[in-house]
């Protein structure tokens with residue numbers, strides 16, 4: 152039987168990063184993945200394919216709406232959707248192939264099959280050909296991720312009533328896509344198809360899209376998406392979804408309780424994701440799972456069975472690839488006897504619509520609720536020379552800082568390249584910078600990052616360009 156210091160179950164961003172860090176620290180490591188490609192949700196049916204389609208559709212949208220103003224004439228512009236999906240598949244294949252390379256490079260043994268505990272130190276790996284093998288591991292890291300969630304009365308048939316997984320591999324551009332859930336995944340995929348010409352209706356139960364984000368971001372994003380043609384119905388509660396063959400009928404109650412009917416050719420169910428633990432044999436080892444299906448852990452991500460850890464989407468916290476990666480690193484280092492730490496307040500959240508939305512730290516609503524004495528500075532993107540040069544005028548940056556110490560407590564951005572720009576705010580907050588620290592740091596001109604500097608200047612009423 153194969154013996155390992157560490158076995159990792161699941162090869163998503165949590166699992167593969169944990170495996171690499173374990174191997175770097177000299178631990179003999181195995182990784183088990185039930186699918187025949189590595190990379191989990193993120194690489195295969197999540198972050199990477201969605202960004203590939205967002206980028207392709209962005210090019211098309213720019214070509215149809217903005218090229219003429221830039222002085223570029225294109226005629227006979229059209230979408231070859233099959234090619235767009237094929238390119239997306241190629242990006243996914245290359246990225247997943249990269250994980251195989253990294254496993255090889257770090258001498259990590261890869262097992263393909265479903266991993267299931269037979270006891271706390273033995274994992275049975277069941278393969279698709281019906282055979283199985285057992286490995287022994289002193290420590291195990293569960294990184295089995297999540298699956299799309301639905302509502303109890305919705306039957307997801309994966310044909311017309313679909314999840315994000317199917318939405319990333321459609322064979323035609325929907326005429327009318329009904330998106331149930333105005334969170335990150337629904338808005339990103341809704342944007343893709345809206346840019347490609349679909350009518351897109353987003354139905355959200357809460358009064359705002361992207362619930363949980365700073366209200367300024369939700370409001371600004373909703374304005375921008377509406378301008379792009381997406382129809383957004385907030386405070387609407389979906390009560391029924393029916394596949395009628397070649398159309399889907401969705402009924403939702405509006406704010407006043409009146410039923411509203413939506414007819415489309417596809418409905419995307421994007422109401423969140425649920426932790427995935429099926430087939431793991433948790434009951435065999437007595438690992439506790441919460442009411443929400445998340446594996447319960449202590450602050451060291453250790454389950455109630457002390458040699459078994461759990462990370463990523465399968466435990467509590469934001470369902471984000473970079474959160475899973477940080478947790479993978481943390482657990483590997485803990486196992487190796489180090490004392491790592493994660494500040495969950497500084498895990499950024501991003502929506503890859505256009506304009507992009509990105510945030511880190513506390514929202515204004517959270518600071519108000521906690522009774523924190525704060526000051527705020529905002530700066531509109533349209534005041535930037537760079538924004539005018541590139542015609543990306545929508546958006547703003549808001550910086551929230553402690554009223555007495557000036558320490559930055561939260562940064563909320565909407566605008567071109569916000570997904571990349573939020574890194575500066577994360578670093579600033581990791582080093583507990585004050586808004587003045589950023590305001591006094593030189594930012595290259597002309598760049599979008601100047602808006603962050605200006606918003607920091609605005610915290611003390613001294614923005615230069617507004």
Ligand SMILES: Cc1cc2nc3c(=O)[nH]c(=O)nc-3n(C[C@H](O)[C@H](O)[C@H](O)COP(=O)(O)OP(=O)(O)OC[C@H]3O[C@@H](n4cnc5c(N)ncnc54)[C@H](O)[C@@H]3O)c2cc1C
Nearest residue numbers: 161163165185191192193197198266296463464470471472
């Ligand atoms: C459409 C979409 C877009 C997204 N975009 C982003 C984004 O832009 N940025 C971001 O940060 N996050 C994004 N996410 C979320 C991100 O994909 C997840 O947070 C991330 O993949 C979680 O990583 P993980 O390692 O915990 O689990 P996963 O990536 O879900 O990987 C778990 C792996 O475990 C395997 N597995 C499960 N059970 C077993 C078993 N018993 N034996 C063997 N293998 C098993 C699964 O097959 C899977 O490969 C997106 C998600 C979706 C759906």
